[in-house]
Amino acid sequence: MKIFEVLIIGAGVVGAALARDLVRHPLSVALLEAGPEPGEGASKGNSALMCTGWDTPRGSLEREMVRRGYERYLNEAPLLGLPIRRTGSTMIAWNEEQAETLKAEREAAREDAFAVEWLDRAALYQREPKLGSGALAALFIPGESVVDPFSTVHAYLLEAFVNGAVFLPGRRVVRCARRGNLWEVEAETGELFRARFVVNCAGLGGDRVDAAAGFHDFVIKPRKGQFVLFDKLAAPLVNSILAPTPGPAGRGVLVVPTIFGNVMLGPTAEEVDDPEDRAVTRAGLDFLLSGGRRLLPDLEKFPLVTTHAGMRPASDKSEYRFIPRTEQGWISVGGIRSTGLSSALGLAEHVTSILAKSLEAGPARDIRRVRVPDLSAGRVPAWEDPSGPEDGEIVCHCEKITLGEIRRALASPLPPVTLGGLRRRTRAGYGRCQGFFCGARLAELLREQGGGKN
Numbered sequence: 001m002k003i004f005e006v007l008i009i010g011a012g013v014v015g016a017a018l019a020r021d022l023v024r025h026p027l028s029v030a031l032l033e034a035g036p037e038p039g040e041g042a043s044k045g046n047s048a049l050m051c052t053g054w055d056t057p058r059g060s061l062e063r064e065m066v067r068r069g070y071e072r073y074l075n076e077a078p079l080l081g082l083p084i085r086r087t088g089s090t091m092i093a094w095n096e097e098q099a100e101t102l103k104a105e106r107e108a109a110r111e112d113a114f115a116v117e118w119l120d121r122a123a124l125y126q127r128e129p130k131l132g133s134g135a136l137a138a139l140f141i142p143g144e145s146v147v148d149p150f151s152t153v154h155a156y157l158l159e160a161f162v163n164g165a166v167f168l169p170g171r172r173v174v175r176c177a178r179r180g181n182l183w184e185v186e187a188e189t190g191e192l193f194r195a196r197f198v199v200n201c202a203g204l205g206g207d208r209v210d211a212a213a214g215f216h217d218f219v220i221k222p223r224k225g226q227f228v229l230f231d232k233l234a235a236p237l238v239n240s241i242l243a244p245t246p247g248p249a250g251r252g253v254l255v256v257p258t259i260f261g262n263v264m265l266g267p268t269a270e271e272v273d274d275p276e277d278r279a280v281t282r283a284g285l286d287f288l289l290s291g292g293r294r295l296l297p298d299l300e301k302f303p304l305v306t307t308h309a310g311m312r313p314a315s316d317k318s319e320y321r322f323i324p325r326t327e328q329g330w331i332s333v334g335g336i337r338s339t340g341l342s343s344a345l346g347l348a349e350h351v352t353s354i355l356a357k358s359l360e361a362g363p364a365r366d367i368r369r370v371r372v373p374d375l376s377a378g379r380v381p382a383w384e385d386p387s388g389p390e391d392g393e394i395v396c397h398c399e400k401i402t403l404g405e406i407r408r409a410l411a412s413p414l415p416p417v418t419l420g421g422l423r424r425r426t427r428a429g430y431g432r433c434q435g436f437f438c439g440a441r442l443a444e445l446l447r448e449q450g451g452g453k454n
């Protein structure tokens with residue numbers, strides 16, 4: 001049985017980012033993932049905001065990680081081919097009390113060296129002419145950005161993989177035992193894996209994985225977030241991420257211009273018992289549509305494409321549950337609830353520095369670089385790129401995805417094996433008809449490649 005230096009449990013955005021950083025050191029790394037694909041947990045259903053961290057709790061590890069993760073993402077995402085849309089975010093005050101709250105937020109943000117701008121009513125409506133009437137002012141955070149959350153996980157994992165990390169999907173960890181200086185980790189399949197260090201990045205399953213190793217420091221409290229996605233025709237309505245001033249009832253509904261060119265409303269924040277409860281509810285939709293109506297009344301004139309829900313791996317504590325037990329060879333990176341897309345590269349760097357020291361790894365080395373396809377609305381689509389390869393017919397007519405793009409995704413060193421994975425990697429089936437017309441063809445292409453088992 002091969003002994004790995006580091007075993008990562010969970011291939012969400014955090015585990016994938018960590019694997020990518022670890023392979024820069026000559027460390028043998030494996031990722032055990034319960035699902036058939038990477039990024040199937042919390043990392044699949046988020047708002048896709050790359051956050052500066054300006055509204056995270058002062059002095060928290062979360063703030064430190066988000067700040068560093070954001071900084072790294074701006075530098076490293078372009079090298080991976082990942083698009084970033086720097087829309088900024090506009091937090092709106094509808095009354096004097098909210099304006100006072102935002103002024104206090106502005107002062108706090110400036111003290112902590114976050115870039116923020118005050119918009120009076122005229123400047124606000126000049127920036128967002130379709131905003132609902134009656135707003136007084138806003139706080140504009142220019143650095144807040146939208147990104148592609150699916151390709152981000154894929155890019156991190158692919159770079160880790162081509163540089164030697166072993167990716168083992170379909171391995172739900174059920175038992176962990178310390179044997180001498182090693183951890184013995186058992187998957188549901190009955191397979192055993194040994195490692196000097198284990199890093200628990202299991203998101204919604206984080207408390208159960210910790211418990212399987214005898215640690216009981218936190219409990220996951222899943223927090224559901226429902227979304228409504230509008231057609232791309234609505235894109236000209238909004239220029240930045242729109243947000244109400246947070247109040248006692250929470251952060252309220254955001255309007256997000258997505259990197260793919262849609263407009264998204266959401267998310268809700270509902271504590272639920274079942275981490276698999278991704279049902280969209282009437283109450284959730286009413287909450288989102290009424291919040292959206294206030295921010296952007298014209299949005300309702302546009303067709304709705306779909307609704308969906310994601311699940312935050314929140315815990316019984318408000319802070320991340322980052323617990324380094326270096327003596328015992330076990331690090332928990334749990335409770336990464338609502339900022340993990342932004343903080344992943346910060347967390348990865350932090351954990352890597354601990355592991356490189358504990359394992360006396362060599363210095364970081366240059367690694368083989370990868371680039372993933374740009375799937376943003378701003379790209380030159382493959383079908384109209386005169387310098388691109390001969391790509392055959394268009395398979396997904398809503399998103400205009402060619403046969404060539406699908407074949408390239410299927411020929412990747414880490415190919416998608418499910419229809420959902422293929423959709424996230426190409427956007428085929430993510431348009432207006434949601435795969436009604438191209439779904440059967442995509443399934444056939446996937447089967448030809450040996451995928452489509454799930």
Ligand SMILES: Cc1cc2nc3c(=O)[nH]c(=O)nc-3n(C[C@H](O)[C@H](O)[C@H](O)COP(=O)(O)OP(=O)(O)OC[C@H]3O[C@@H](n4cnc5c(N)ncnc54)[C@H](O)[C@@H]3O)c2cc1C
Pocket residue numbers: 009010011012013014015032033034035038039040041042043044045046047048049050051171172173174201202203204205206209223224225226267310311312313336337338339340341342343
């Ligand atoms: C509605 C919503 C909105 C959000 N908006 C944003 C945002 O705009 N910006 C932002 O930065 N963040 C946002 N987030 C937060 C972000 O998505 C999460 O913080 C991040 O995805 C957490 O990543 P993770 O890798 O820790 O967990 P996950 O993505 O859940 O990955 C954990 C992985 O572990 C696997 N696993 C679980 N148990 C086991 C086991 N026993 N054995 C093996 N594998 C296991 C799972 O299958 C999963 O793939 C949002 C989240 C939600 C739900």
